[in-house]
Amino acid sequence: MQKKRAYSFPDEVLEHVFSFIQSGKDRNAVSMVCKSWYEIERWCRRKVFIGNCYAVSPKMVIKRFPEVRSIELKGKPHFADFNLVPDGWGGYVLPWIVEMAGAYPWLEEIRLKRMVVTDESLELIAKSFKNFKVLVLFSCEGFSTDGLAAIAAGCKNLRELDLRESEVDDLSGHWLTHFPETCTSLVSLNISCLGSDEVSFSALERLVGRCPNLRSLRLNRAVSLDKIANILCLAPQLVDFGTGNYTTELQPDVLSNLTAAFSSCKELKSLSGFWDVVPAYLPALYPVCSRLTSLNLSYATIHSPEIIKLVSHCPSLQRLLVLDYIEDSGLEALASSCKDLQELRVFPSDPFGVEPNVSLTEKGLVSVSLGCPKLQSVLYFCRQMTNAALVTIAQNCPNFTRFRLCIIEPKTADYLTREPLDVGFGAIVEHCKDLRRLSLSGLLTDRVFEYIGTYAKKLEMLSVAFAGDSDLGLHHVLSGCESLRKLEIRDCPFGDKAILANAAKLETMRSLWMSSCTVSFGACKLLGQKMHRLNVEVIDETEPPCSRPESCPVDKLYVYRSISGPRSDMPPFVWTMDEEGTILH
């Protein structure tokens, strides 16, 4: 009997079928079915996501996927956002750009997060990719407006330039004039992170005026309120708008012009910016409020009554970012006005103050959990919490996917019972079965980690600070959380035993960060020696770890899986152990 080859479709047919499969995970699954599917798939993969730029080398990526059009890379660990990763640690994009310039002439999209991007990299991008369309630099640094000028001038079909939260050396506002008059393709422009220097406003206006497909525009703080009406009139098709500063001298026409301008924006769904708000101008927003789904007031120093007034005009709101000036009363109002709310982030207006400066407590979050049944994602800074409140919140919101609570003073207990907050967070993980991200705070013992290890089966990212009693805590997490990908820990009494006992687990994760814990240098060396597919990096800016006894704890430890071995761009304050136990530097 003749053996028939399974799936005997011609390659072109398979390729066509695969083109409907977009997600990286599904593509990975497809590639593992058989050798021929692996081959077909790799030639038609157009989009690659690399969660840790050091997990694989550019050459390896290019070798496997020769026809990529879109790449996303992430560099520094998350705690770099809080100054825990020293300058010069790494995350350089240039080596990637250099390799891709040769291998991917038709590259269209580059998305980077927490990477160091130089003007040289930007110039190379502008020169090398003739059909370049999308550049997103999220929390990046290392470049100046000169590099932006190169992008503006060189990328003829640029659709998206998004610099969100990046640090840009603001040399001159004139880089915008480098967009040629023939450039009409912009869909998204986010320059909100640019400094206080004025961007060439007339160039901006002309650019906006000639790009009919512009959907998203986020201005920087230097653009004053009186200029906004002009911009909006040029782009009434905007869906997402970020104001500059929301202040100007009180003049009779400004409010009416602004209101008229906002009225003309029938598609506007998302607003942000709002530096230096003068509350008298907030009513200009009322024409668009009923359609607003996303509102970012996290830079707006307005107080609860004004926030309540604004928010009560926004029944469709799904996403709100706000300072704690909203207070418990404002959150109560939010809970009754915004029944579609899915995401809430409340930031501290005075994070370093000793006394609370606003009346924002656990009660505000409880109100929202009660009033907003679709609430899924929370980031909440406050100064007090109780187990009872957390239990109530957990019961009200079993659909949480992200829950990040930051009680500002480390090791704060339940203020009513004086107990640790183990039970409260335990309720969160027990009730919220789809929880993917969790950040802990307050007084916590090993018990909370036992709850997490037992219940948080879908948890992918956990952030821990000033918590736990012993290695047992860490062991619960590493042995229990099946879906864990990223674990970041600071100032906890976790040491060698839990790490070494769970070494194999670390290879199933993207990365582990531990700083100011009790992991010894000896344990790091052992881990690096035994686990060949882990890079074990010790960071110490004061002195080399080998100048101290091996039992001494390391200052900072960053462990991540990698198939390209130790990296070659380590600065002097980073040490890694290779297979032979040599300490590389």
Place this chain on the structure above:
Amino acid sequence: MSSENGKRLPETDAAGLNFEATELTLGLPGKSRVTSDGGAKLGSKRGFSETVDLSLGDKKDTNKLGQTQSQIDAREAAPGSKAQVVGWPPVRGYAKRGKKSCKYVKVAVDGAPYLRKVDLEMYNTYQQLLASLEDMFSCFTIRNFLNEKKMDQVNGIEYVPTYEDKDGDWMLVGDVPWQMFVESCKRIRLMKNTETVELAPRTPPKWSRRS
């Protein structure tokens, strides 16, 4: 939660590591805190460590200041605010939230024919700022209100650092928490000592509770 079933660690894991020396003593959750290393190594880098003595005129690399010091500088922090732990609370780019990312202010000195500019973002404390100003205008001495220390007087004239805030008021440098100062300072003027009698330290409402 069944706390009676203590977890037993595997003797060795897949990588073949030997755990004789690393056997965990397992107790019930909530028992007294016995750490794996007996707590010997704890404490030195936990939370709030000792202060660092920054002497004026000390040329520290300001770029690394926020990062090399995992210890906090309690004495340098302005009165009423707490000593800051690096990276806590985890507010992303707090320095930029509500402020310009590059905070240049003009510095004028009574009697000097020139102005200088300083970037307030380059400093984390008043001590650093005053040290830098002293360098810049090295022929003058600056009265340091924080430490009540008088520097060596070179030519017998003392200057008092003052600044103009967002509301247009002239205040004494050092009166409010550092972050608040950076946010509200529009320009700095080093006044000759005789002119400062009219200035009174303003106590913002939220600090009035301190003794």
